Amino acid sequence: MNASAADLPRALAPHDRELLSPEQLEARLRAIGAERYHDKHPFHGLLHGGQLDRGQVQAWALNRFEYQRCIPLKDAALLARIEDPQLRRVWRQRIVDHDGEREGDGGIARWLHLTDALGLDRELVESGRALLPATRFAVQAYIHFVRERSLLEAIASSLTELFAPTIIGQRVAGMLANYDFVSPKALAYFDSRLHQAPQDANFALDYVKRHARTREQQDAVCDALRFKCEVLWSMLDALHLAYVEPRLIPPGAFDPRRMPS
């Protein structure tokens, strides 16, 4: 099938087809984030405002682990498509950041510190068997996007990290202030991401500004960022439906009421 036509049809008015300057492109990307990044989702406000109970925070951490787990798979798929050794050297750092140098090191391991601190069973978290199906579908959509689209679009889909520092700051402050079951140590993942994410995002932003040389490519870059915002947003949608309102937990998914606390 034609993945472009299937995933992201976007109609553009015929008059709006002129090449953007790199600065105009950046402004459009930032406008997409301002409208569609998941810091605008109600679940984000509830999480960081201390309005969730422990079971709801567990559900968030457990489902978000699936995203963390798949980030190096996504980056390896992207790495496998880069012809330029210089660009591969830069991009491979993302895999190092998530997988670490040894057992217990790296972003995935730090996320497991959080699920540990929340009292979730590691085997349950790592097995993925209590995930919301929508979480899995969204994360797989991200991996497939990076595998199947152009390298430019794959790199552009990482641009949500442009907006990560704000959300991470809110998350750490809000969770420490509001949840007695969350400690600074449990949130160590976010300390690392606070300096990794801007580096990664600035590199990717510079890349797409330099390599999107036609208006079609610039539109594809914007669509890739919209797509990625949809991935993150739909993960919070699924959590909201299952664990906030109307608490419609799909068959087989994590149910905090059935967990030993």
Place this chain on the structure above:
Amino acid sequence: MNASAADLPRALAPHDRELLSPEQLEARLRAIGAERYHDKHPFHGLLHGGQLDRGQVQAWALNRFEYQRCIPLKDAALLARIEDPQLRRVWRQRIVDHDGEREGDGGIARWLHLTDALGLDRELVESGRALLPATRFAVQAYIHFVRERSLLEAIASSLTELFAPTIIGQRVAGMLANYDFVSPKALAYFDSRLHQAPQDANFALDYVKRHARTREQQDAVCDALRFKCEVLWSMLDALHLAYVEPRLIPPGAFDPRRMPS
């Protein structure tokens, strides 16, 4: 990545590893449908019980069109993996059923009669631009499953059709009784599926009963059906969140309040 480990981890107790008889396998498959088929979803009850307004039925038909649109893509991906001409001859009929013999014929065209009857703009429906992202992710997950898993699992994932006649019967009767904006002509799609679905399902059921020759294959067949139930269930989850409760419509998705009625 290893798609099996990523998508469907299932732990089985060590004592539960004996080969099932074909009848036992069928009983397990029917039990999965009894628990997880989307006729158990609250949205189904609301839709067929006449408790939705026109905008909510529009949202359902618009999003479900994405599934209909992709069914022949899924079946073509499956067809492309079948070595046996005899099996290919049987399977290709599914593509004929959905695409028809000419413009305006077949299941996709009949679904568009429904969206027409509901007052949806065809260009909007066919463009896919107002879809819930979760709909797209679920449907793409189905296509990727069929592309990437074994032929046995790909065929097994079609087994939700075993449970379709009941839901179709409820749907047609319930929608005609409850919605004055739905006519028998608008529901012509379902008339065709009432005889196509059982034929297709019985063939696929017979196939998996004959070709799942190890317990691992039998478990994979059950997992494939669970996966497919999750695809359909998560589509109703997304509709429920956006259009029933708490009416959290993702950025860019169809909003009945903004439609001319």
